[in-house]
Amino acid sequence: MNHAVTHPVPHHFDSAEQAFQASKLGVWLFLVTEILLFGGLFVAYTIFRGLYPATFHEASHHLNKVLGSINTVVLICSSLSMALGVDRVRQNDPNKAHQYMLLTLFFAVCFLIIKYVEYTHKFHEGLLPGAHFTFAGLKDDPKAPLFFSLYFMMTGLHGIHVLVGMGLIAWVLIRSNRGEFSSGYYTPVELVGIYWHLVDLIWIYLFPLLYLIG
Amino acid sequence: MSAKGHKFGGHAKAYIRVWAILLVLTLITVTVSYFNFGDWNVFVAMLVATVKGALVCLIFMHLKYDNRVNQVVFISAFLFLGIFILLTGSDEWFRPDEKPVRVLEAATSVSGADMEKLMKASPELVAKGKEIFNVQCAVCHGASGKGDGPGGVALNPKPRDFTSGYWKFGGAPSQVFHTITNGSPGTSMAGFGSVPVADRWALVAFVRSLSSNTPADTPETLKQSGVAAMLESKGDSGSAAAPAQTIPVSFAIQRYIETELAPADQTTPPEGSEQTGGLGQKNYQTHCMSCHGLNGKGGIPVSVVSFLNEKKKVYLKTKNLVQSQQPWVTSQAAFIDLVSKGLPGRNMPGFADFSAEEWNALYSYVQSFR
Numbered sequence: 001m002n003h004a005v006t007h008p009v010p011h012h013f014d015s016a017e018q019a020f021q022a023s024k025l026g027v028w029l030f031l032v033t034e035i036l037l038f039g040g041l042f043v044a045y046t047i048f049r050g051l052y053p054a055t056f057h058e059a060s061h062h063l064n065k066v067l068g069s070i071n072t073v074v075l076i077c078s079s080l081s082m083a084l085g086v087d088r089v090r091q092n093d094p095n096k097a098h099q100y101m102l103l104t105l106f107f108a109v110c111f112l113i114i115k116y117v118e119y120t121h122k123f124h125e126g127l128l129p130g131a132h133f134t135f136a137g138l139k140d141d142p143k144a145p146l147f148f149s150l151y152f153m154m155t156g157l158h159g160i161h162v163l164v165g166m167g168l169i170a171w172v173l174i175r176s177n178r179g180e181f182s183s184g185y186y187t188p189v190e191l192v193g194i195y196w197h198l199v200d201l202i203w204i205y206l207f208p209l210l211y212l213i214g
Numbered sequence: 215m216s217a218k219g220h221k222f223g224g225h226a227k228a229y230i231r232v233w234a235i236l237l238v239l240t241l242i243t244v245t246v247s248y249f250n251f252g253d254w255n256v257f258v259a260m261l262v263a264t265v266k267g268a269l270v271c272l273i274f275m276h277l278k279y280d281n282r283v284n285q286v287v288f289i290s291a292f293l294f295l296g297i298f299i300l301l302t303g304s305d306e307w308f309r310p311d312e313k314p315v316r317v318l319e320a321a322t323s324v325s326g327a328d329m330e331k332l333m334k335a336s337p338e339l340v341a342k343g344k345e346i347f348n349v350q351c352a353v354c355h356g357a358s359g360k361g362d363g364p365g366g367v368a369l370n371p372k373p374r375d376f377t378s379g380y381w382k383f384g385g386a387p388s389q390v391f392h393t394i395t396n397g398s399p400g401t402s403m404a405g406f407g408s409v410p411v412a413d414r415w416a417l418v419a420f421v422r423s424l425s426s427n428t429p430a431d432t433p434e435t436l437k438q439s440g441v442a443a444m445l446e447s448k449g450d451s452g453s454a455a456a457p458a459q460t461i462p463v464s465f466a467i468q469r470y471i472e473t474e475l476a477p478a479d480q481t482t483p484p485e486g487s488e489q490t491g492g493l494g495q496k497n498y499q500t501h502c503m504s505c506h507g508l509n510g511k512g513g514i515p516v517s518v519v520s521f522l523n524e525k526k527k528v529y530l531k532t533k534n535l536v537q538s539q540q541p542w543v544t545s546q547a548a549f550i551d552l553v554s555k556g557l558p559g560r561n562m563p564g565f566a567d568f569s570a571e572e573w574n575a576l577y578s579y580v581q582s583f584r
Binding site for chain 1: 233246247255263266267273275283290292298
């Protein structure tokens with residue numbers, strides 16, 4: 001086994017395994033709070049969709065289904081490359097791991113660029129939340145701005161998670177470059193991976209709810 | 215130092231398989247969205263998303279190989295999310311349709327036959343009208359109906375002098391009834407639609423008895439004032455127990471806000487009027503009038519609360535100082551106590567910096583409304 005850099009087990013843990021499990025439990029608990037954070041928005045979506053089904057039907061046609069689909073594929077690919085990257089770290093193959101993590105970052109940038117194109121288009125058309133809504137095509141429907149409030153809140157919060165995830169991936173990439181991780185200690189890589197998959201998981205629900213069910 | 219408990223090295227093949235399935239599922243869900251299957255679109259989309267999500271959780275996030283505690287913790291998130299959605303949603307899904315409410319007008323309506331009797335003045339009706347007049351109208355119009363009531367002193371235009379024989383909106387019974395019901399726009403004369411129909415006809419009889427100029431109803435005036443329609447519509451019920459009319463709750467609220475909550479008093483002195491009451495009037499008009507009205511009748515909205523529909527507002531309104539029998543209007547000590555402390559939470563600020571002389575003047579001025 002490769003023990004080029006050994007990571008000291010914090011003194012309050014019995015073993016490296018126990019430390020790893022404790023950290024992971026912490027991240028799972030954090031993800032629970034993340035799901036409930038988005039949960040509030042999902043509840044708002046459910047209620048308002050129940051109240052104004054016709055509005056949501058009409059308004060969702062003004063989202064770009066093709067760009068949304070491409071972004072879904074991009075995120076799924078990024079999840080795969082992240083999973084493969086974590087796997088490579090665990091297999092003591094840092095070079096391949098770096099390539100996979102860089103690929104993940106590349107997909108994340110693609111996602112944000114596409115999101116930027118979509119947002120720019122919405123801003124240009126005036127498909128904006130609340131009082132900023134100026135799109136002439138849906139002027140007759142007083143509840144249409146509500147859909148775009150939810151759209152921007154949900155995708156915006158998700159976009160922030162993508163940015164945070166990119167920062168975290170860059171952080172483990174740098175630490176990995178220093179040779180800090182091996183099959184013996186790779187906790188941060190594993191946990192950042194789990195976080196990144198959550199970002200994918202949330203998008204898996206956002207995409208059909210906002211773009212597809214029309 | 216091998217991590218036992220995850221003997222899952224080299225999962226690359228499983229990852230790629232999951233990735234391929236996820237892409238296929240994405241293709242399916244996007245394709246399905248181009249067809250309209252009604253409610254099934256939501257069902258299929260959510261089913262596919264859940265399968266995709268489960269694959270991501272189990273394989274990419276290693277939940278399948280993780281220990282039981284982490285599995286329970288993460289799955290509990292979805293359990294609580296489900297409770298969150300179902301409990302909140304149940305409010306919307308199981309909310310009953312709007313229930314109609316009884317309209318005050320209908321509850322106090324009289325049959326067409328009774329109405330015709332009420333329209334013919336009798337000494338009894340005039341006497342009954344006088345009683346109601348003293349309660350509802352004499353404050354402004356004066357006990358003798360000459361428009362010289364204490365509440366009407368500062369009004370502009372002045373309250374009608376019923377002995378003058380002049381009728382702005384016509385002196386026929388149905389026309390006077392219409393004016394009592396709807397008020398006179400642009401003046402302080404409010405609508406008294408909340409007074410029972412029979413009582414309003416008694417008022418008509420009394421008010422007309424004061425004047426020498428009392429034209430009779432013609433078919434035209436009956437039609438114009440809407441009384442003809444009332445006579446006809448009530449005629450078919452035939453009995454005293456007319457069926458109550460019902461309207462939706464939202465409409466009732468709107469009606470309530472538009473009629474009941476209209477301010478009862480003006481908040482600025484009429485143009486050209488001069489201060490005659492000295493110190494009390496000066497302090498009242500400076501500190502109190504903007505909320506309690508020129509003549510202390512209150513009913514001025516002082517705080518606005520959005521209610522049900524964001525366009526409609528419900529108001530917290532000031533009390534009527536003219537009619538109130540509360541100690542803070544009938545006793546100077548209680549008056550000073552309340553005004554100096556204010557009513558926290560009800561938008562009544564305290565005004566403590568008056569001298570004893572000013573308190574006396576202010577209290578006397580408020581009493582002059584009554």
